[in-house]
Amino acid sequence: MNDQHKFFAIELKSENRVVGHIEFYPWFGDHTYEIGWALHAEQQGKGYAFEAARALLTHGFESLNLQRVIATCQPDNHASVQLAERLQMRREGHFKQCLPRDNDNWWDEYFYAMLQEDFEKLANVQSA
Numbered sequence: 001m002n003d004q005h006k007f008f009a010i011e012l013k014s015e016n017r018v019v020g021h022i023e024f025y026p027w028f029g030d031h032t033y034e035i036g037w038a039l040h041a042e043q044q045g046k047g048y049a050f051e052a053a054r055a056l057l058t059h060g061f062e063s064l065n066l067q068r069v070i071a072t073c074q075p076d077n078h079a080s081v082q083l084a085e086r087l088q089m090r091r092e093g094h095f096k097q098c099l100p101r102d103n104d105n106w107w108d109e110y111f112y113a114m115l116q117e118d119f120e121k122l123a124n125v126q127s128a
Helices: 048-063 078-086 116-127
Strands: 006-012 017-026 032-039 068-073 090-102 105-115
Touching: 006 048, 017 048, 032 048, 032 078, 048 068, 048 078, 048 116, 068 078, 078 105, 105 116
Parallel strands: 032 068
Antiparallel strands: 006 017, 017 032, 068 105, 090 105
């Protein structure tokens, strides 16, 4: 892990308990980062990962001057698919059997992205 790789706990302050994590790190080139998240199943759907991801997207586009942020997930990971789409990331690809799962099985992967201009449009709509 390089010094630009950021790994954050998602904590419920009221309970002083970690319920998941979120990662944010350079993916390809100087202006593209990858974002990834994992949340305990009983905490999904409560907005915690959305809040953390929005904060990192804001930081990435406004402070780091990123051009692009990507996220990947398996199609059957419905919580991650819903989160990427709720964040209004665009699904750019569906890669078939691209990740080895076990001896004879492979995972498909969805590829999502948000550009700086997408983020700015969302920010303008939300502030109007």
